[in-house]
Amino acid sequence: xxxxxxxxxxxxxxxxxxxxxxxxxxxxxxxxxxxxxxxxxxxxxxxxxxxxxxxxxxxxxxxxxxxxxxxxxxxxxxxxxxxxxxxxxxxxxxxxxxxxxxxxxxxxxxxxxxxxxxxxxxxxxxxxxxxxxxxxxxxxxxxxxxxxxxxxxxxxxxxxxxxxxxxxxxxxxxxxxxxxxxxxxxxxxxxxxxxxxxxxxxxxxxxxxxxxxxxxxxxxxxxxxxxxxxxxxxxxxxxxxxxxxxxxxxxxxxxxxxxxxxxxxxxxxxxxxxxxxxxxxxxxxxxxxxxxxxxxxxxxxxxxxxxxxxxxxxxxxxxxxxxxxxxxxxxxxxxxxxxxxx
Numbered sequence: 050x051x052x053x054x055x056x057x058x059x060x061x062x063x064x065x066x067x068x069x070x071x072x073x074x075x076x077x078x079x080x081x082x083x084x085x086x087x088x089x090x091x092x093x094x095x096x097x098x099x100x101x102x103x104x105x106x107x108x109x110x111x112x113x114x115x116x117x118x119x120x121x122x123x124x125x126x127x128x129x130x131x132x133x134x135x136x137x138x139x140x141x142x143x144x145x146x147x148x149x150x151x152x153x154x155x156x157x158x159x160x161x162x163x164x165x166x167x168x169x170x171x172x173x174x175x176x177x178x179x180x181x182x183x184x185x186x187x188x189x190x191x192x193x194x195x196x197x198x199x200x201x202x203x204x205x206x207x208x209x210x211x212x213x214x215x216x217x218x219x220x221x222x223x224x225x226x227x228x229x230x231x232x233x234x235x236x237x238x239x240x241x242x243x244x245x246x247x248x249x250x251x252x253x254x255x256x257x258x259x260x261x262x263x264x265x266x267x268x269x270x271x272x273x274x275x276x277x278x279x280x281x282x283x284x285x286x287x288x289x290x291x292x293x294x295x296x297x298x299x300x301x302x303x304x305x306x307x308x309x310x311x312x313x314x315x316x317x318x319x320x321x322x323x324x325x326x327x328x329x330x331x332x333x334x335x336x337x338x339x340x341x342x343x344x345x346x347x348x349x350x351x352x353x354x355x356x357x358x359x360x361x362x363x364x365x366x367x368x369x370x371x372x373x374x375x376x377x378x379x380x381x382x383x384x385x386x387x388x389x390x391x
Contacts, residue, residue, distance in 0.1 A: 054186040062195040064090050065174055065185060074203040077213035080104070080123050081170050084214075087120055088139045095119040096139060099151030100127025101216070102274050105336045106149075106343055109211040114347030117147055121213050127151065128159040129253040136260050145267045148260075149346065152271050154316075157296040158289075161252035215336070222335040224325040228380065231279045231331055232387035238288035243295035250296050254303050261307045270346055271304060272313040273297060275321045275338060279384075280331040281372045290369060298362040305355050312353040315342050317365050323376055 058066055062076070064086035069075050075091070077083050095117035097106050108119045122135040132150070139145060166172055173181040185191060202208040220226075261269055284290045304310050321327055321341070327334050345351070353361060377384075 050187070053192070057186045057188075057191055057196070060196045060199065061086075062191060062199045063174055063185065065182070066090065068092070069203075072203075073199060074208055075210050075213070076199045076202040076208060077121075077210075078198075080121075080125070080214050082174060084121070084123060084135065085138060085175050088122060088135060089142060091120055093118045093120045093143065095145060095147040095149070096136070097121045097123070097149045097151070098132050098136065099123055099274075100153050100156075101125055102153070102333055103127070103151040103339075104214040105217045105339045107209070107211045107215075107336075107340075108213065110340065110343045110347070111147070111149060112211075114343070115147055119147075119149070123214055126159070126164075127153045127156050128164060129156045129256050130159070130161050130163045131165065132156075133256045133260055134163045134165070140264065145264065148267055148269045150257075150269060150271045151274055152300070154273065154276070154293050154297060157250050157253050157300055158246040158293070159249065159253065161249055161256055217336045220329050220333075222327060222329050227277060227279060227325040227328040227330055228383050228385075230329075231283070231384060233283065233384050234286045235386050235388065237286045240290065241288045241292045243291045245289075245292040246296055250299060254300050257300075257304065258307075261304070261310060265309055267309060269304075269307075269310045270313070271310065272342060272346060273316050274332075274342065275315040275318050275334060276332040277322050277325060277328045277334070278372045278376055279325070279328070279380075281322075281369050282377045282384075283331060285369070285373045291366075294362055294366050294369070298359065301353055301358040301362070302355075305353065305358060311349075312358075313342070313346055313351070314353050314358075314361055314365075315345070317361065317368055319368070323372075325380075 059070060060073070061067055063082050064075070068090050075087070077087065095111065095115065097103055097108065097111065097119060100123065104121065104123055108121065111117055111119045122132065122139060124131040124135065136148070165175055171184070173184045281290070284293055301312055305312060316322065321338060327338055
């Protein structure tokens with residue numbers, strides 16, 4: 050039994066104990082199992098933080114643009130509390146130069162509490178109780194799948210460590226794919242009041258502010274990713290449009306007051322979000338869009354400022370209704386209706 054444990058510790062595919070040994074690559078494909086370990090054991094000075102839409106960034110883009118050593122701190126859905134949990138783990142042993150934070154709109158309306166245990170994550174990898182590591186050390190999946198997969202990707206093929214957690218290689222991005230998985234609600238819900246999410250909004254912003262204030266040495270670069278016009282159509286029909294626009298404007302107004310914060314807004318990129326060939330569903334875009342947004346941040350093009358953010362969100366509000374009243378119309382006959390809600 051001891052030999053098995055030593056074998057798993059030596060290869061450590063979840064990087065729970067150390068970074069890669071034996072010249073193996075950091076093969077990262079399973080964020081719920083690997084992200085927490087890499088934050089504790091890897092060498093880095095910057096993080097890409099966000100949800101699944103941030104997983105297709107190549108770390109090297111930011112390394113080249115900012116002269117950093119960057120890894121990812123990612124979590125499905127990108128709820129604020131979960132991402133701040135990962136930041137806390139990173140700061141326990143690292144000084145961060147940059148945090149590149151992809152802020153999903155829904156994250157501002159999510160419950161402001163971490164969800165790792167609630168969603169069944171392997172907490173033996175998250176806690177610091179090594180006695181429960183038996184679930185990792187004597188695990189058939191680790192022995193017969195994870196370790197061989199790590200070795201195979203290290204020794205053969207062209208696995209790029211900078212493409213950690215990248216899922217795009219198995220996906221197609223085109224209009225048919227995007228429309229095929231969008232099921233429109235048959236009825237339009239009453240529009241929520243803009244302050245509908247007020248309590249959780251301020252709680253989520255406060256979580257982010259705690260990170261900013263606690264780490265003045267870190268430059269935080271927040272950005273709102275470019276969702277498709279289908280996402281805006283759905284947000285309108287579920288009654289969230291005004292509240293989500295308000296949430297983003299309030300967040301921008303508070304976060305931009307900090308000297309170590311810069312923000313970028315990509316949801317008003319008309320050429321991108323109206324072209325469904327950039328998407329595989331309502332919000333997941335192709336790596337080319339990741340590359341575009343990364344380059345805009347690197348070049349410091351058109352950042353949000355305290356002087357322009359209110360006008361930006363006012364313009365976005367007008368644009369969102371242009372989407373709903375005009376730009377979505379050519380797709381009306383192609384959009385499926387979710388009859389399960391009838």
